[in-house]
Amino acid sequence: MELTKRPRRLRSSALLRKMVRETRMDAASLVYPIFIVEGENKKEEIRTMPGQYRYSIDRMGEKLSQLISSGVSSVLFFGIPDNKDETGSGAYAPDGIIQRALAEAKKEFPDMYLIADLCMCEYTSHGHCGILCGETVDNDRTLEYLAKTAVSQARAGADMIAPSDMMDGRVSAIREALDKNGFAGMPIMAYSAKFASSFYGPFRDAADSAPAFGDRKSYQMDYHNRREALKEALLDEEEGADIVMVKPAMAYADLIREVRELVKVPVAAYSVSGEYAMIKAAAAAGFLDEEQAVMETAACAYRAGADIYISYYAKELAGYMKEGKLG
Numbered sequence: 252m253e254l255t256k257r258p259r260r261l262r263s264s265a266l267l268r269k270m271v272r273e274t275r276m277d278a279a280s281l282v283y284p285i286f287i288v289e290g291e292n293k294k295e296e297i298r299t300m301p302g303q304y305r306y307s308i309d310r311m312g313e314k315l316s317q318l319i320s321s322g323v324s325s326v327l328f329f330g331i332p333d334n335k336d337e338t339g340s341g342a343y344a345p346d347g348i349i350q351r352a353l354a355e356a357k358k359e360f361p362d363m364y365l366i367a368d369l370c371m372c373e374y375t376s377h378g379h380c381g382i383l384c385g386e387t388v389d390n391d392r393t394l395e396y397l398a399k400t401a402v403s404q405a406r407a408g409a410d411m412i413a414p415s416d417m418m419d420g421r422v423s424a425i426r427e428a429l430d431k432n433g434f435a436g437m438p439i440m441a442y443s444a445k446f447a448s449s450f451y452g453p454f455r456d457a458a459d460s461a462p463a464f465g466d467r468k469s470y471q472m473d474y475h476n477r478r479e480a481l482k483e484a485l486l487d488e489e490e491g492a493d494i495v496m497v498k499p500a501m502a503y504a505d506l507i508r509e510v511r512e513l514v515k516v517p518v519a520a521y522s523v524s525g526e527y528a529m530i531k532a533a534a535a536a537g538f539l540d541e542e543q544a545v546m547e548t549a550a551c552a553y554r555a556g557a558d559i560y561i562s563y564y565a566k567e568l569a570g571y572m573k574e575g576k577l578g
Contacts (some may be wrong), residue, residue, distance in 0.1 A: 282327050285311065285329065317566060340374070365411075366411040378461055382396060400478075402428050440559075444470060450525030484514055500521055518556055
């Protein structure tokens with residue numbers, strides 16, 4: 252058969268396949284989410300996320316050291332306080348769990364890049380992501396609390412603030428507060444297109460953040476909606492977000508691509524707890540190869556357009572990149 256164009260020519264050897272690879276990945280783009288709890292000498296495995304743990308501040312260094320050794324230098328911090336109240340005061344307290352964790356990490360690991368997740372859900376007694384008026388989250392009142400929490404996190408040593416609450420106008424409010432308090436150079440990574448997803452289940456177990464009543468569908472996005480996701484990303488960019496995010500990653504690659512083509516800022520994708528748990532469970536049952544599945548799902552997010560990949564498999568992915576299996 253006379254064929255001039257034969258795509259298989261460029262697949263004939265491993266070296267050639269890697270030479271012409273379209274999607275390139277680097278460990279510098281990986282971010283690992285870590286959960287910090289009150290107390291001492293704690294390393295608690297998360298029941299729904301085998302292999303993932305909640306650390307007390309005095310033991311978080313064990314994980315941070317592993318990450319640095321693997322080539323992962325960026326960490327997203329989530330704090331789980333012992334005491335919660337109606338206004339989530341632990342979120343913005345100068346001696347709150349996340350503030351103390353950031354300060355300690357900054358002192359012990361000065362070369363790490365510390366990203367502070369900013370939301371009220373881990374800190375409120377009702378588990379919602381803002382301040383309540385009856386059983387409804389009061390959007391505009393919540394902005395005041397998000398703004399002062401951002402300033403508190405910045406003072407504690409955060410290198411970046413990542414608001415995940417999905418309140419309207421939060422990026423503007425946070426940007427204004429940071430600028431007024433001497434943090435004009437502090438970047439904001441906004442959870443811009445954050446969907447009300449079933450894939451968050453294990454995270455709520457990890458962070459003790461399930462809502463006491465109702466759900467979060469009045470502020471997190473309807474997963475049926477595409478145009479709305481683009482609108483949210485554009486609004487956050489206009490309000491001053493330095494990075495926008497699509498969350499979850501695996502089932503939303505179409506939106507990662509569309510957001511990437513729309514905005515002029517970097518795009519992050521968060522491979523969430525349910526994605527991790529699914530791969531772990533399937534691998535434990537012998538239904539798939541864990542390593543191959545982890546690499547494939549990561550490559551999918553990058554191929555779709557992600558510049559930053561937030562993953563509980565960040566350490567493993569960095570290892571695969573170092574070994575030449577990925578990237």
